Amino acid sequence: xxxxxxxxxxxxxSVAEAQIATDSIQRLDEVVLSDVKLKRHSKGYKVSVLxxxxxxxxxxxxxxxxxxxxxxxxxxxGYGMVSSPSFRGTNAxxxxxxxxxxxxxxxxxxxxxxxxxxxxxxxSVVIRSGGGSVQYGSGAIGGSIHLNNSLKFNAHFENTAxxxxxxxxxxxxxxxxxxxxxxxxxxxxxxxxxxxxxxKYLNSAKRNTNGAYNNASVNVTLGYVLxxxxxxxxxxxxxxxxxxxxxxxxxxxxxxxxxxNFRTMIEWERxxxxxxxxxxxxxxxxxxxxxxxxxxxxxxxxxxNTYLINYTSDIDLNPFLKLxxxxxxxxxxxxxxxFANPNRTELxxxxxxxxxxxxxxxxxxxxxxxxxxxxxxxxxxxxxxxxEVSPHYTLKLNGSKNHRVPTFNDLYWQPGGNLNLSxxxxxxxxxxxxxxxxxxxxxxxxxxxxxxxxIQWVPGNSGFWxxxxxxxxxxxxxxxxxxxxxxxxxHNFSLQLNYAYTVSEDLETKKQLIYVxxxxxxxxxxxxxxxxxxxxxxxxxxxxxTTKENLSGRFYSVEAYHVNNFGINYQLFKxxxxxxxxxxxxxxxxxxxxxxxAFRPMPDRNFNFQIQxxx
Amino acid sequence: MKKVILSIFAMSLFIVSCSDDNDDxxxxxxxxxxxxxxxxxxxxxxxxxxxISDDFSxxxxxxxxxxxxxxxxVYLQSVGFNDDKAYIVVDNGTITIVxxxxxxxxxxxxxxxxxPRFIAFDGNTAYVSDWADPxxxxxxxxxxxxxxxxxxxxxxxxxxxxxxxxxxxxKVYVSHKGGxxxxxxVSVINTxxxxxxxxxxNDVPDEMxxxxxxHLLVLNAGANQSWLNPPxxxxxxxxxxxxxxxxxxxxxxxxxxxxxxxxxxxxGRAYYILDNQVFExxxxxxxxxxxxxxxxxxxxxxxxSVKGNQLFVTDASFTESSTLLVYDLTSGTLINSFSVGLxxxxxxxx
Numbered sequence: 001x002x003x004x005x006x007x008x009x010x011x012x013x014s015v016a017e018a019q020i021a022t023d024s025i026q027r028l029d030e031v032v033l034s035d036v037k038l039k040r041h042s043k044g045y046k047v048s049v050l051x052x053x054x055x056x057x058x059x060x061x062x063x064x065x066x067x068x069x070x071x072x073x074x075x076x077x078g079y080g081m082v083s084s085p086s087f088r089g090t091n092a093x094x095x096x097x098x099x100x101x102x103x104x105x106x107x108x109x110x111x112x113x114x115x116x117x118x119x120x121x122x123x124s125v126v127i128r129s130g131g132g133s134v135q136y137g138s139g140a141i142g143g144s145i146h147l148n149n150s151l152k153f154n155a156h157f158e159n160t161a162x163x164x165x166x167x168x169x170x171x172x173x174x175x176x177x178x179x180x181x182x183x184x185x186x187x188x189x190x191x192x193x194x195x196x197x198x199x200k201y202l203n204s205a206k207r208n209t210n211g212a213y214n215n216a217s218v219n220v221t222l223g224y225v226l227x228x229x230x231x232x233x234x235x236x237x238x239x240x241x242x243x244x245x246x247x248x249x250x251x252x253x254x255x256x257x258x259x260x261n262f263r264t265m266i267e268w269e270r271x272x273x274x275x276x277x278x279x280x281x282x283x284x285x286x287x288x289x290x291x292x293x294x295x296x297x298x299x300x301x302x303x304x305n306t307y308l309i310n311y312t313s314d315i316d317l318n319p320f321l322k323l324x325x326x327x328x329x330x331x332x333x334x335x336x337x338x339f340a341n342p343n344r345t346e347l348x349x350x351x352x353x354x355x356x357x358x359x360x361x362x363x364x365x366x367x368x369x370x371x372x373x374x375x376x377x378x379x380x381x382x383x384x385x386x387x388e389v390s391p392h393y394t395l396k397l398n399g400s401k402n403h404r405v406p407t408f409n410d411l412y413w414q415p416g417g418n419l420n421l422s423x424x425x426x427x428x429x430x431x432x433x434x435x436x437x438x439x440x441x442x443x444x445x446x447x448x449x450x451x452x453x454x455i456q457w458v459p460g461n462s463g464f465w466x467x468x469x470x471x472x473x474x475x476x477x478x479x480x481x482x483x484x485x486x487x488x489x490x491h492n493f494s495l496q497l498n499y500a501y502t503v504s505e506d507l508e509t510k511k512q513l514i515y516v517x518x519x520x521x522x523x524x525x526x527x528x529x530x531x532x533x534x535x536x537x538x539x540x541x542x543x544x545x546t547t548k549e550n551l552s553g554r555f556y557s558v559e560a561y562h563v564n565n566f567g568i569n570y571q572l573f574k575x576x577x578x579x580x581x582x583x584x585x586x587x588x589x590x591x592x593x594x595x596x597x598a599f600r601p602m603p604d605r606n607f608n609f610q611i612q613x614x615x
Numbered sequence: 616m617k618k619v620i621l622s623i624f625a626m627s628l629f630i631v632s633c634s635d636d637n638d639d640x641x642x643x644x645x646x647x648x649x650x651x652x653x654x655x656x657x658x659x660x661x662x663x664x665x666x667i668s669d670d671f672s673x674x675x676x677x678x679x680x681x682x683x684x685x686x687x688x689v690y691l692q693s694v695g696f697n698d699d700k701a702y703i704v705v706d707n708g709t710i711t712i713v714x715x716x717x718x719x720x721x722x723x724x725x726x727x728x729x730x731p732r733f734i735a736f737d738g739n740t741a742y743v744s745d746w747a748d749p750x751x752x753x754x755x756x757x758x759x760x761x762x763x764x765x766x767x768x769x770x771x772x773x774x775x776x777x778x779x780x781x782x783x784x785x786k787v788y789v790s791h792k793g794g795x796x797x798x799x800x801v802s803v804i805n806t807x808x809x810x811x812x813x814x815x816x817n818d819v820p821d822e823m824x825x826x827x828x829x830h831l832l833v834l835n836a837g838a839n840q841s842w843l844n845p846p847x848x849x850x851x852x853x854x855x856x857x858x859x860x861x862x863x864x865x866x867x868x869x870x871x872x873x874x875x876x877x878x879x880x881x882x883g884r885a886y887y888i889l890d891n892q893v894f895e896x897x898x899x900x901x902x903x904x905x906x907x908x909x910x911x912x913x914x915x916x917x918x919x920s921v922k923g924n925q926l927f928v929t930d931a932s933f934t935e936s937s938t939l940l941v942y943d944l945t946s947g948t949l950i951n952s953f954s955v956g957l958x959x960x961x962x963x964x965x
Contacts, residue, residue, distance in 0.1 A: 248661065251688025251707050293729065298750040340844070414842035459915040459931075514934065547957060548935035555663060555677050555956070599661050599686050 035101040036278075036314060037135045038126060038146055041324060041352045043362045044384025044398040046129040046432050046445050048481065055119050056612075057526075057535055057567065062114040066145070068522050068537045068565065070127050071479055071500035073544075074114065075515045078246045078600040080197050080213050083114040087142030088129065088447060089475035089504025089516045094141035094404055094426075096132065099263055100149055100235050105139050106286055107304040107332050110407040116241055116259045120162075120174055121189030121219035123150040129445065129479070130430040133402035134350060134366040134382045141402045141426045141451065142475075149221040149235060151185045152178070159615050166585075166608030170195035182225075189219035199603035201249060202593035208246050208601070210253045210294075215241035229272065235265040244294060248599040256294035260287040265308075277313035284308070302336035304408060320357055326350040332408075339412035345373045362386040366400075374411060378403055378425050396432035401425065406467070410455055416466040424469070426451040439485040449475040450507075473513065477502040492528040497521070511550045515597075517542035517560075531571035539563050546598045554598075561594035563602075581612040646699070647716025649678060654694065654701075654963040655918075655929060655939050657956025662691030662705060664718075665955040666965075667939065674953055676936075679703070679711075682718040687711060693961055695734035695741070697762070701965075702741065704731045710743070712765065715965055727758055727767025735780040735787065737806050739763060742787045744777035745770075746794045757789060757804065771809050773802050781823045781831075782806075783858065788831060790820040797838045797847070801831075803861060814861050817852040817868070824880035826898045830864060831856040832885055834878040837869065851875055853885070853896065853903065867896075867903045877919040879926075886921050886944075893926060893947070909947025913940065920962035925950065929959040 038047070050069055058065040063083040066072045072095070076083040084092030093110030096103050097117070105112050119125055125147055132140035160176040174191040194214035198207050222234040239261040247253030265282035284306040289299045310328040317323050326349070333343040350368040357363075364384040370377035382400035389395060406421040428449040435442040453469035460466045482497040499521040504513045512518070519542035526535040543552065543560045551557065569583035584607065591605040652668040663677045664687075679687055688705040695702040701715035702724075710724040710731060730746040739762045747754035755777055756770040776794030780787055785806045791798035801814040801823070817835035824832045837851030851869040856862070869875065869889075878887040885896040892907035917931035926942040937959035941951040 247707065248686060248689060250685045251705065251709070253707065292750065293748055296748050296751070298748050300750065415840065417842065459933075548932075554680065555661060 035098070035146060035148060036312075037101065037324070037352065038128065038148075040314070040322065041135060041354055041364055041366065042128055042132075042384075043354070043364055043386045044396045044432075045132075045430070046396070046443060046479075046481075048127045048129075050125040050127070052123060055122065055125060058119075062117040062119050065119050065125065066114070066127075068539055069496070069498075069524060070522075071481075071498050071520055072127070072143075072145075073502075073515075073517055073520050073541070074596065076115070076596040076602075078208060078211060078597070079199065079603050080115055080195065080211060080243065081246060081600075084111050085114060085142075085145075086504075086516050087145075088449065088477060088500075089502040089513065090142035090449065090451070091513075093139055093407070094424075094451075096136050096138070096140035096144040098136050098140075098144050098146045099237065100147070100265060102265065102280075102282060102284075102308060102310075103137050103139065104261075104263060104284060106407070107306060107334065108286065108288075108302045108336070108408050110139060110404065110410075113259075115213075115243075116215075116239055116261065117147065118191050118193070118215070118217045118239065119147070121149075121176065121191055121217060121237075122147045123187075124148050130398055130447065131382060131400035131402040131426065131428045131449075133404075134368040134380045134400065135352065137348070137370075138403060138405040138423070141404055141424075141428075141449065149187060149219060151180070151187060151221055151223040151233065153180050153182055153185050153223065153225065155181050160612060162610060162612045164608055164610035166195075167606035168196045168198055168603075170197070170608065172610075180223075184225070185221075185223040187219070187221040189217070192216045197246075199606065201601040202591065202604050204249060204601075206249060208603075210244045210255070211246035213241065213243040215239060215243075215259075229270050231269045231271075233267040233269065235263070235267070237261070237263045246600070249601060250599075254293045254295065256291040258289040258291075261285065274316045275313050278311070280308070280310040280312075282306075282308040282310070300337035302334070302338070302408075304332055304334040307331045320355060322354040322356075324350075324352040324354075326352070334408045334412070336408075339408065339414055339417065342408060342412045343373075344408075347371045360388045364398075372405065374419070375406060375422060377405070377423055392436050394434040394436075396434065397430070399427075399429040401427050404455075406455060410467045415464040416457070416460070418467050421455060421467060422453050422469050424451055424453050424455055439487070441481075441483045443479070443481040443483075445479045445481075447475075447477060447479075449473075451475075472507040473504060474507055475502065475504040477504075490529055492526075492533075494524075494526045496524040498523075506548070509548065511548055512545055514546055514548060515544050517544045519560075531574065533569045535565075535567045537565040541594075541596075558595050558598050561592060563592050563594060564589040578613070578615045581610075581614070583610045583612070584608070585610070645716075647714060647718070649718055649965060650716040652965050653927065653939070654678075654965050655953075655955045655959050656691050656694050656703070656961045656963070657931075657937060658690040658692070658933075658958035658960055659687075659956065660689045661957070662687040662689060663956035664691070664694070664703070665939070665953070665959070667953050671941075671951055671953075676954070676956060678718050679713065679720075683713075683720045685720075690958070691960075692731065693733045694963055695736065696963065696965070697736040697741070702734050704734055704743065706730050706732065710734065710760075722765055724760060724765050724767070727770065731758070732778055733780050735782045736762070737782045737785070737787070740806070742780050742782065742789075742804070744773075744780050744789055746776060749795050752794075752796060755794070757787065757802075759809070769809065771804060771811065773811070774798060774800055774813070777802065778821055779823050781825070783825050783831075786858065788823055790823050790833060792819050792821050792836075797840065799835070801833060801856070812861060814856060814863070816854045816863075817866070818849045819851075820854075821876075822878040824878070824885065825858075826855070826880065826885070827883045828898055829858065830898075831858050832878075832880065834875060834887060836874050836876055839874050848872070853878070853887070865901045867901070869903065877916065877928075879919045879921040881921040881923070884921075886919070886926065888916055888919060888928070891916065893942075908944070909942070911940065911942060912949070913938075917958070918960040918962050920964070922964050927962045929955065929962060931959050933958045 073086045085095045087095040097112040129143040132144045162174045164172040177188045197211040218238045220236040241259040245255035262285045268279045287303040289301045291299045312326040315323045330346040348370040353365045355363040366382040368380040384398035387395045404424040430447040432445040454471035457465045479500045484495045486493040504516040521540040523538045567585035573580045655665040665676045667674045692704045692706045703711040708728045712721040732744040741760040743758040752775045758767045759769045778792035779790045787804040789802040791800040799818045803812045818838040819836040822834045833854045838849040840847040855864040875887045875889040913930035918929035920927045930938040936954045939953045
């Protein structure tokens with residue numbers, strides 16, 4: 001490992017020395033980007049941005065945000081419980097979550113539990129549809145979801161303090177602060193959430209008795225301009241969560257789960273005339289404790305430390321051609337109740353090429369090869385192209401080969417872990433059209449994904465389950481995204497509509513995979529008049545099968561549902577530099593009984609009152 | 616199959632004609648829709664119970680849900696039968712009591728139970744094996760339940776991982792499979808004073824039966840912890856125990872590397888399955904049979920029962936419906952198969 005660091009450092013110095021530049025101050029606007037790949041090297045992909053106003057409108061749970069604002073489907077084990085995504089019909093470990101440019105999917109499960117991330121502390125959440133393993137590594141098969149913190153260096157000092165209280169004794173306090181003086185910039189986000197979450201099960205006398213949760217999260221982003229050419233940045237995120245795990249309707253649980261996630265990254269950027277370079281060092285730690293019975297002290301745990309060194313540069317080879325080489329070294333060390341102390345190293349080399357011969361056409365070509373200590377990784381590649389037919393109409397096409405590596409659980413779990421697994425590999429193409437008119441846009445996408453060597457746990461002869469590269473799947477579907485914004489003197493109106501049709505089937509049986517709806521749609525309507533704003537959200541989630549047979553019924557499927565939210569916000573007080581907002585939100589407006597996972601009901605109608613002070 | 620239906624038809628004619636001839640005999644009214652059939656419990660989730668009539672003519676899945684409009688919880692471990700009641704043991708800590716013929720819910724027992732496994736009955740008392748916290752090797756117990764009040768009246772601490780319970784002449788026999796670990800004991804509880812004796816057997820004792828000679832027959836699967844470093848593997852065996860003094864009459868060991876998982880007993884013969892092959896062991900045997908009776912076609916044999924000349928096995932799937940397979944014991948041919956619940960395990964005769 002030492003040798004690798006040394007090598008990377010040497011490489012970094014040699015490139016950096018060669019490109020000391022003069023006009024770098026103008027380039028500081030670029031500094032706000034925490035993820036250049038997303039901005040510059042995803043041209044042929046469908047990219048949707050959820051900005052801070054959308055993040056504020058939605059309660060703060062990552063699951064809720066995406067459930068109501070994207071086509072991603074969530075399998076949530078009751079409100080606030082383990083929540084895993086299916087993006088374009090792929091499984092939970094085939095959706096990558098990227099924090100400021102690096103993947104934070106669990107090394108244990110391969111997934112991100114979307115109820116262990118609070119989104120209000122981020123500047124934006126970006127959804128990138130389609131394969132992204134070349135750029136983001138394992139798991140970016142259906143797509144990737146990006147949590148970004150950005151920094152502004154122009155002098156400012158802004159604060160937002162929020163308090164809210166709602167049904168089931170739900171409390172939230174958060175504080176966001178942003179300060180900069182030209183040379184130094186800091187963003188701070190603090191949030192604490194606590195809820196009894198003991199909602200009533202509709203059509204039943206029972207309640208969600210073991211579902212209470214609380215969590216605290218801290219986000220810090222620091223930037224310091226070292227010189228005309230150099231900027232040093234620090235990103236940090238902590239999440240400490242404590243959840244009870246609710247049971248099924250007739251089977252209350254006593255289980256409890258503790259999450260601790262710490263993520264820290266230091267980034268050194270050097271800006272040159274033709275070359276920008278970045279050197280990153282990061283440490284991620286995930287740690288869970290599972291208590292089968294919350295009243296005892298016995299628990300099982302899993303813990304993984306990830307150390308990452310990454311060097312990348314953005315090179316303008318000529319006015320039309322941009323090259324971005326990336327070299328990264330990852331070291332993972334795990335420990336846990338169900339395995340000893342395994343570790344894994346991974347060296348990856350990536351090259352991203354962006355070619356823009358004229359204003360109408362753009363091409364991207366990306367290659368990546370990983371060398372991993374535990375298994376053989378395939379060579380990954382991606383291409384994308386954009387053709388601007390007219391200023392109002394754009395065509396996008398991309399294709400890629402992606403992978404999902406076996407997790408620590410897959411490899412080392414005792415009993416069952418299989419050291420002979422190969423990474424899952426996936427091929428896909430995605431064709432998109434974008435129509436823009438004034439401030440409105442329409443996006444249409446169709447895609448096809450084929451995945452081989454899918455890892456599944458199957459019962460073995462030795463009496464225990466073991467993962468094997470067994471299944472092959474294909475996914476195809478169509479997505480429509482409509483975004484309309486209308487602004488007159490006093491009135492602002494916006495509407496976002498999303499619809500996805502998804503077929504995700506086992507190639508052998510030709511049956512739809514479990515927990516993938518054929519249909520999912522949502523609508524967001526927002527209206528603002530002077531100090532008053534209101535919003536209305538609607539979600540339609542189609543029926544999902546819970547067994548491979550594709551039968552309908554209580555023991556074979558979860559029924560389709562419609563659920564609606566409504567919110568109203570009023571600015572009580574407003575001056576040039578301060579304002580106080582009060583808002584009331586009603587979730588599940590029509591008191592609909594629904595489930596995301598069979599026999600695990602979701603909440604009845606519930607309310608949330610919030611007061612927010614901006615200064 | 617036709618023959619079976621025909622004989623049942625003929626028998627019913629006989630009963631009817633009997634009652635016509637003799638006014639003293641009152642025809643027995645059916646006790647419920649689920650009388651005279653096979654019950655298959657499925658772990659789930661969600662847990663469920665399937666019914667197949669003795670003549671194989673009617674089948675119904677999710678019997679408990681259909682009658683009571685509620686699920687049974689996670690995960691259904693086993694079912695015990697006493698008089699006209701069935702006790703459905705779910706390992707999240709509840710026992711649901713139903714009428715075994717109608718499946719109408721009569722009550723639940725949950726206080727005093729943590730991770731219950733199996734239930735056995737002695738008059739008005741039930742004995743339930745319970746792992747308590749599965750990660751704690753010292754808190755396992757046998758819950759003693761009063762069947763009038765349906766309350767746990769006492770608990771008897773036992774060693775790690777109590778599994779099957781069997782009541783025979785004022786003794787409760789408990790096989791200690793070992794839960795998440797490995798154990799090698801059979802506990803013997805004297806029901807008069809709850810005093811405890813232990814018999815040491817090979818590792819991982821599971822199924823137990825009292826044979827026709829009144830001896831206790833135990834299947835020990837042997838340890839097979841290939842994931843440990845170094846791996847731990849021990850010989851499986853079938854042990855015959857003299858219950859008068861808890862001495863071992865014979866311990867028939869399997870060759871190293873063989874781990875039979877299931878055993879059933881009917882009419883003087885034990886049957887076990889090893890690598891999808893069915894073997895037969897007579898009460899008088901002192902060595903294991905050399906050759907199997909026949910092979911079964913399953914991918915994950917999860918439960919086994921024998922009745923008359925028929926072998927019933929569950930081929931479990933946890934992602935779709937499982938299958939119940941019925942074999943003719945003499946010929947080894949597959950007679951019938953039925954679609955049953957997710958994770959189907961135990962097979963009972965009602």
